[in-house]
Amino acid sequence: MVNMFVDGEWRTDTYEFNDEEGEFDRQPTSFRDRLGTEAFPAESGRYHLYISRACPWAHGASMVRSLLGLEDHVSMDIVDPYRDEMGWQFTPEKDDCTEDSILGADYLGELYTEADPNYTGRVTVPVLWDRERETIVNNESIEVMETFSTAMQELGNGVDLYPEDVREEVDEMVDRIYEPINNGVYRAGFAGTQEVYEKNVNRLFDALDALDERLADQRYLVADGERLTLADLRLFATLVRFDHVYHTHFKCNRRLVSQYDHLWPYVRDLYQTSGIAKTVNVDHIKEHYYTTHTDINPTGFVAVGPDLDFEAPHGRDELPGGPPAELAPTPRGD
Numbered sequence: 367m368v369n370m371f372v373d374g375e376w377r378t379d380t381y382e383f384n385d386e387e388g389e390f391d392r393q394p395t396s397f398r399d400r401l402g403t404e405a406f407p408a409e410s411g412r413y414h415l416y417i418s419r420a421c422p423w424a425h426g427a428s429m430v431r432s433l434l435g436l437e438d439h440v441s442m443d444i445v446d447p448y449r450d451e452m453g454w455q456f457t458p459e460k461d462d463c464t465e466d467s468i469l470g471a472d473y474l475g476e477l478y479t480e481a482d483p484n485y486t487g488r489v490t491v492p493v494l495w496d497r498e499r500e501t502i503v504n505n506e507s508i509e510v511m512e513t514f515s516t517a518m519q520e521l522g523n524g525v526d527l528y529p530e531d532v533r534e535e536v537d538e539m540v541d542r543i544y545e546p547i548n549n550g551v552y553r554a555g556f557a558g559t560q561e562v563y564e565k566n567v568n569r570l571f572d573a574l575d576a577l578d579e580r581l582a583d584q585r586y587l588v589a590d591g592e593r594l595t596l597a598d599l600r601l602f603a604t605l606v607r608f609d610h611v612y613h614t615h616f617k618c619n620r621r622l623v624s625q626y627d628h629l630w631p632y633v634r635d636l637y638q639t640s641g642i643a644k645t646v647n648v649d650h651i652k653e654h655y656y657t658t659h660t661d662i663n664p665t666g667f668v669a670v671g672p673d674l675d676f677e678a679p680h681g682r683d684e685l686p687g688g689p690p691a692e693l694a695p696t697p698r699g700d
């Protein structure tokens with residue numbers, strides 16, 4: 367069972383996680399406005415991003431904010447990695463968590479009902495909030511990533527992660543990796559039957575094998591491998607969590623990402639790109655998954671390993687292309 371709002375009322379008995387075939391059923395998001403429109407013009411200081419450091423979807427939005435140099439233009443709050451029956455909450459006393467600086471809310475759900483008192487749906491991160499209209503602009507991660515990269519891009523440092531000439535290619539790659547990889551780990555982890563689990567794990571690893579091959583002689587996913595784009599950030603958000611949680615907690619254990627010849631150096635390359643390391647919080651990632659999903663991990667114990675060194679040399683600077691000059695790697699990647 368999943369907790370959600372129905373007509374503005376918080377319910378804990380609402381819908382089944384899986385469809386009748388036993389597949390994990392991700393609900394569509396409901397706030398889908400874009401920045402750069404008449405209602406929501408690109409403005410510094412007007413918008414606010416809510417994320418969880420644990421969540422891969424929210425991670426994409428926070429990476430774009432960081433890499434584009436939008437931190438002074440779009441403020442941000444961070445929820446507690448543990449999600450209880452009432453949903454995501456604000457616990458500023460915990461490490462790398464903040465208060466809700468907009469409403470002073472205890473739970474993120476309060477923002478949803480402030481935006482729509484009759485809201486029906488889940489309370490998910492990321493959330494992009496508009497201070498002026500006091501509403502949610504958008505809560506679909508890929509749209510937040512795109513809209514930062516287009517409408518807000520000129521407020522930032524000049525980095526372009528969604529260049530017009532390769533936009534179509536980026537979109538295709540984002541779509542291509544979504545089902546088997548980004549959502550695939552969830553489909554494996556929350557599968558309702560052995561068969562569905564195996565199907566999704568196999569599809570996931572087939573897709574990872576193919577990308578490992580693709581990344582053997584190209585540094586990034588698209589643009590002849592020469593430019594870092596949103597597609598890389600989507601893939602990174604899943605890969606950086608993989609060995610710590612998806613491998614063990616979601617039983618995606620045909621291999622570890624750190625056993626791949628090219629995917630593993632690729633993860634380290636991205637991690638060491640200036641602006642990314644500070645968005646990664648492995649403690650939040652582990653705490654969230656292992657303690658929140660008690661249906662698949664009833665003890666709530668957090669797996670201890672593995673010991674990964676994201677800061678080890680990656681050797682991928684030998685390949686053509688590289689990060690934009692503004693994001694030259696720093697020794698510790700931050």
Ligand SMILES: N[C@@H](CCC(=O)N[C@@H](CS)C(=O)NCC(=O)O)C(=O)O
Pocket residue numbers: 368369395420421422423424488489490491492505506507508
């Ligand atoms: N399609 C959404 C999915 C966001 C999402 O599912 N976020 C998860 C955290 S990883 C969440 O907030 N789940 C809370 C819930 O489903 O109740 C997006 O990409 O933004």
